[in-house]
Amino acid sequence: MAAVAQPPPLKDELDIVIPTIRNLDFLEMWRPFFEPYHLIIVQDGDPTKTIKVPPGFDYELYNRNDINKLLGPRASCISFKDSACRCFGYMVSKKKYIYTIDDDCFVANDPSGKAINALEQHIKNLLCPSTPYFFNTLYDPFREGADYVRGYPFSLREGAPTAVSHGLWLNIPDYDAPTQLVKPLERNTRYVDAVMTIPKGTLFPMCGMNLAFDRDLIGPAMYFGLMGDGQPIGRYDDMWAGWCCKVICDHLGLGIKTGLPYIYHSKASNPFVNLRKEYKGIFWQEDIIPFFQNVVLPKECTTVQKCYIELSKQVKEKLSKIDPYFDKLADAMVTWIEAWDDLNSSRASKANGKA
Amino acid sequence: MSQAVIDDNEVDIVIGALRSDLTTFMNEWRPIFSRFHLIIIKDPDLKEELKIPEGFSADVYAKADIEQVVGSSIRFTGYSCRYFGFLISRKKFVVCIDDDCVPAKDNAGYLVDAVAQHVSNLQTPATPFFFNTLYDPFRKGADFVRGYPFSLREGVVCALSCGLWLNMADLDAPTQALKPSQRNLRYVDAVLTVPARALAPLSGINIAFNRQAIGPAIGPALRLSGEGKLRWETVEDIWCGMCVKVICDHLGLGVKSGLPYVWRTERGNAVESLKKEWEGVKLMEDVVPFFQSLKLPQSATTAEDCVVEMAKTVKEQLGKVDPMFSQAAEAMVEWVKLWKTVASA
Numbered sequence: 001m002a003a004v005a006q007p008p009p010l011k012d013e014l015d016i017v018i019p020t021i022r023n024l025d026f027l028e029m030w031r032p033f034f035e036p037y038h039l040i041i042v043q044d045g046d047p048t049k050t051i052k053v054p055p056g057f058d059y060e061l062y063n064r065n066d067i068n069k070l071l072g073p074r075a076s077c078i079s080f081k082d083s084a085c086r087c088f089g090y091m092v093s094k095k096k097y098i099y100t101i102d103d104d105c106f107v108a109n110d111p112s113g114k115a116i117n118a119l120e121q122h123i124k125n126l127l128c129p130s131t132p133y134f135f136n137t138l139y140d141p142f143r144e145g146a147d148y149v150r151g152y153p154f155s156l157r158e159g160a161p162t163a164v165s166h167g168l169w170l171n172i173p174d175y176d177a178p179t180q181l182v183k184p185l186e187r188n189t190r191y192v193d194a195v196m197t198i199p200k201g202t203l204f205p206m207c208g209m210n211l212a213f214d215r216d217l218i219g220p221a222m223y224f225g226l227m228g229d230g231q232p233i234g235r236y237d238d239m240w241a242g243w244c245c246k247v248i249c250d251h252l253g254l255g256i257k258t259g260l261p262y263i264y265h266s267k268a269s270n271p272f273v274n275l276r277k278e279y280k281g282i283f284w285q286e287d288i289i290p291f292f293q294n295v296v297l298p299k300e301c302t303t304v305q306k307c308y309i310e311l312s313k314q315v316k317e318k319l320s321k322i323d324p325y326f327d328k329l330a331d332a333m334v335t336w337i338e339a340w341d342d343l344n345s346s347r348a349s350k351a352n353g354k355a
Numbered sequence: 356m357s358q359a360v361i362d363d364n365e366v367d368i369v370i371g372a373l374r375s376d377l378t379t380f381m382n383e384w385r386p387i388f389s390r391f392h393l394i395i396i397k398d399p400d401l402k403e404e405l406k407i408p409e410g411f412s413a414d415v416y417a418k419a420d421i422e423q424v425v426g427s428s429i430r431f432t433g434y435s436c437r438y439f440g441f442l443i444s445r446k447k448f449v450v451c452i453d454d455d456c457v458p459a460k461d462n463a464g465y466l467v468d469a470v471a472q473h474v475s476n477l478q479t480p481a482t483p484f485f486f487n488t489l490y491d492p493f494r495k496g497a498d499f500v501r502g503y504p505f506s507l508r509e510g511v512v513c514a515l516s517c518g519l520w521l522n523m524a525d526l527d528a529p530t531q532a533l534k535p536s537q538r539n540l541r542y543v544d545a546v547l548t549v550p551a552r553a554l555a556p557l558s559g560i561n562i563a564f565n566r567q568a569i570g571p572a573i574g575p576a577l578r579l580s581g582e583g584k585l586r587w588e589t590v591e592d593i594w595c596g597m598c599v600k601v602i603c604d605h606l607g608l609g610v611k612s613g614l615p616y617v618w619r620t621e622r623g624n625a626v627e628s629l630k631k632e633w634e635g636v637k638l639m640e641d642v643v644p645f646f647q648s649l650k651l652p653q654s655a656t657t658a659e660d661c662v663v664e665m666a667k668t669v670k671e672q673l674g675k676v677d678p679m680f681s682q683a684a685e686a687m688v689e690w691v692k693l694w695k696t697v698a699s700a
Binding site for chain 1: 462485486487488489490494496497498499500501502503504505506507517519524525526527530534537539540541542543544545549550551552553554555556557558586587590593596612636639640643
């Protein structure tokens with residue numbers, strides 16, 4: 001029986017956002033999976049450098065000059081010299097779904113040796129419900145071959161819409177600097193064949209290396225904070241976005257999944273450089289986590305933007321005493337939402353045929 | 356597979372015998388069970404003599420033995436017979452596997468030592484306060500990921516380890532009836548801590564627990580009026596698991612789920628079970644909101660205290676929904692009394 005070729009899923013509804021400061025050679029390996037999709041390249045660092053995009057890809061590329069031009073004074077909320085700048089790509093995207101991947105992440109193989117189409121798995125994760133209200137011990141009940149277990153209440157089996165799909169990494173695991181220093185040779189070789197929903201009320205460390213989300217459901221909360229040049233902290237961009245997103249998803253009844261797909265992470269960054277970037281975060285985290293664990297968003301916050309603005313107020317109120325950085329961050333969170341709404345609503349009104 | 360050093364003297368394996376011929380079951384488990392002490396409890400309703408092969412260090416208890424210790428054996432019929440084994444055990448760790456399960460094979464084809472994995476789960480900390488995306492950080496080859504707060508890396512004592520099942524997964528009767536040929540063939544190579552305040556259906560088919568930490572909370576309580584001899588016809592373990600989870604959350608203990616797998620063999624017919632007993636499925640709807648909002652008082656600092664407090668609330672709030680819950684509450688209180696007299700003797 002001849003196989004019917006399926007068109008790439010969500011081909012016209014998904015953008016792939018890639019931050020880079022080096023080159024995009026890694027795209028060659030992803031070509032079979034990524035070529036049908038539109039890419040948004042966010043070029044960090046020196047804007048005069050030319051980053052070559054391998055031929056055949058449909059893309060838009062933004063360097064720092066473009067970011068400054070598009071956002072004006074609001075560009076201050078977008079990090080410089082840090083992959084956190086990728087969130088600019090989320091903002092300018094016109095699609096419903098975003099997949100973001102680091103330029104040192106390659107195609108992994110599953111235990112049978114088959115190349116993993118990470119994008120396809122992320123799409124599956126996003127398109128079927130999450131189960132945040134009750135943990136299913138057989139993991140994602142919507143996967144083929146799985147289901148809800150005995151005792152899982154029927155009233156909760158519809159699940160919640162999935163806002164975020166968090167993928168994992170084989171080879172170089174996402175460890176912090178101290179762990180990297182203690183275990184420089186540890187490699188993640190364990191393929192865990194599961195996707196699961198992170199329960200409501202539980203926080204997790206969200207890694208931005210292999211991440212997909214529904215921009216319509218949660219986009220404005222995917223701000224990756226103030227990192228890099230001129231900032232006291234680095235390598236907490238995705239963490240910050242993850243905590244904000246989880247709190248907002250819990251409030252709005254959305255789900256976050258973690259697990260498959262795996263990518264192959266090839267580059268171990270320098271642990272000493274990492275330690276310098278993370279150092280303050282390691283201490284600040286001890287206050288940040290209880291903050292997020294205890295955040296209560298008022299009922300009136302019915303949209304992501306409203307939730308996010310409210311969150312920024314509470315950050316300013318409660319975290320500024322740790323370090324004036326949080327004051328700046330709270331302001332940047334507001335700037336981000338203003339920029340997001342501005343960029344996205346003007347597009348909406350253009351789409352409606354208004355001049 | 357596991358790096359745990361297991362002291363045989365710390366482990367009891369409790370088997371609830373709902374079928375009389377345990378020969379196949381015991382022989383399949385021989386490579387794994389033979390070094391341990393076994394406590395075999397015969398379902399008081401079972402008429403035939405138990406057939407147990409030679410070569411095990413096993414103590415067998417039947418109806419008369421149960422009645423000698425606890426008086427009436429009503430509470431210990433069917434799947435609940437194993438709780439008697441928990442009561443009389445003197446060990447720190449108890450492993451309990453249903454008598455229709457045999458050892459599974461992992462993805463490499465090796466026999467899974469379910470006991471070693473369970474004990475390893477119980478001997479390493481649980482991490483309920485923050486989700487680790489690489490699952491159990493104490494497993495070889497894993498660790499806490501970037502962004503995991505350092506103050507939470509010590510973890511807490513793991514009180515309960517819930518394993519999973521290949522072949523016949525623990526699905527409820529309606530689900531299995533709808534998908535009669537569905538078999539679970541996916542070996543998920545992970546153990547993870549069920550986060551604090553998250554509830555889960557903790558199946559009793561393949562478990563292990565720290566008896567010293569949580570024993571008083573693991574007892575027979577919710578019995579369906581039509582409860583039968585197949586798991587599709589019970590919810591007693593699901594009820595028990597929810598109680599244990601709430602109590603663990605309150606006491607700062609952890610619950611792990613995932614490995615080890617056992618291979619669960621076919622028994623019975625889901626459609627027939629559904630015809631006989633569908634009440635359990637309906638009952639869960641009432642139970643979940645109750646457990647989700649249940650708060651135990653600060654004054655409850657031991658597992659015994661927690662069970663007694665919980666029983667009070669069950670009687671007050673769920674008793675009026677269905678008398679079965681009042682009976683469950685009474686059973687929980689009775690269990691704590693039994694535990695205090697028998698288990699601590």
